[in-house]
Amino acid sequence: MSSKHPVIAVTGSSGAGTTTVKRAFENIFRRENLKAALIEGDSLHSLDRAAFRVAADEAAKAGNNTFSHFGPEANHFDKIEETFRKYGETGTCKRRYYIHSDAEAAEQNQHFSRTDLKPGTFTPWEDIEADSDLLLYEGLHGLATDGTYDMAKYVDLGIGVVPVVNLEWIQKIHRDKIERGYSAEATVDTIMRRMPDYIKFIVPQFSRTHINFQRVATVDTSNPFVARDIPTPDESFVVVRFRYPKGVDFPYMLKMIPNSFMSRANTLVVPGGKMSHAMEVILTPIMHDLIEKKKL
Template sequence: MSQKHPVIAVTGSSGAGTSTVKTSFEHIFQRERLNVAVVEGDSFHRYDRESMKQAVEESEKGGGRPISHFGPEANEFEKLEELFRSYGQSGSGEIRLYLHNEQEAQPYNQKPGTFTPWKSIQPGTDLLFYEGLHGGVKSDTADVSQYVDLLVGVVPIVNLEWIQKIYRDTAARGYSAEAVTHTILRRMHDYVHYITPQFSRTHVNFQRVPTVDTSNPFIARDIPTLDESMVVIRFRDHRGADFPYLLNMISGSFMSRPNTIVVPGGKMGMAIELILTPLILDLVAKSKK
């Protein structure tokens, strides 16, 4: 980790809601006028869209264990580790973009589902912000987490995570419910071995727990709203949190353990900003000394 060039990562699996947390971070960066190098986790996939389809088909031949976007076979963990290490030392590193759709691809005159060329981060940024699947991942060949100064986990209970993924992929991406269910099953080995262990390494976890029945996520008609949820926030080091202040500021919150505060789901964005703003500003202040 670096005192000079901070690295902040938000990590969570597909459908976990990391994009919602990313919005809260953007509010903090804008309000505090921070110049941030933003990195999307998808840009460190190993294959473009068409090549990934072929790689999955090849891996499933003969009953073999399929590869997935959760695991090392389909990702450049070593390059992500090198980016975090390099940025922490010099404030720069190699990044690229994954172009998800026509709108993103058009300015680059490329097809959706492809990558832009690698390029160096421009000097002068205050910090690096990563949002994606693997901000705290470890594998046999890489340890990304060792170079992260602030690691934040976004971890809805697994049934809610699956509901969000099924709803998003069927409504927004046109997949059938059966196809999305197959993807969930195909990814399960990598989910257990590479996604969930990250949440034991995070500095802060935000886990959304619905207060409505989600016992069968595969027949759910809609996603429970924030107001139909509570958010369990766990700190790795409770000494870094001002719990009396948070309890006073967030109506309806309570402590469930010495390192855990529970807040109403509708207060999630507010809680993120109250908790993370001082942590981010502390990192930036130390980097400028």
């Protein structure tokens, strides 16, 4: 961990909603005039799209039907830890991007003056921008460990995004259908294949985060595989758990977030429609503290 070069990790499962927290941070960075270096978790997979499919097929032929992007076999856990450690020590690190779409491919080909970068592949490694104020990671493994590599020991602020599991599955099924064209059946197969790695490598992170945001639906999600739509923010509450509640100004938060309440001494509950607002209210003072520590 580093006061001079803070590392923030936003972590959550596929479809959990980590992008919402990332956007909240981006709003804070813009208001506070902070320059953040962004690292996408997908960029630290160890296999591109074609190579992953080959590896998954070979694993299945060998009797392993649980090979997934959630486990260390498909990720550079060593590079995630190295990225966090090096940035904390020096304020610099290497970065690349995973290309999801044709639009991203066109953008990256222009950036690198190339024509061969395609969806499902990685860009070349390059240095991050100089003189950044902090590093923001968003992805699957921001606080993961496999017994050899341990991301959390280099993270100054860890944020978990954890909808209750049925809601998480509903969000993933609908996102994969709309954004990636996958059938519900294909997404369910993926969920089942990932389950052992989900339990082993994703879930334990949420006991290591500093703050967790967990969305809980107030409508029936008992069978997520037949849900016709995603519960709206107004059809949910967000449970916010603080690992270290000492020094947290809960009266201020209760005043600033309408209709919020405390359910435990370390837990704030806010209306789902106020989730983004609540994130900014909660995270802005923490960002102030991190930046003040940089100046010492």
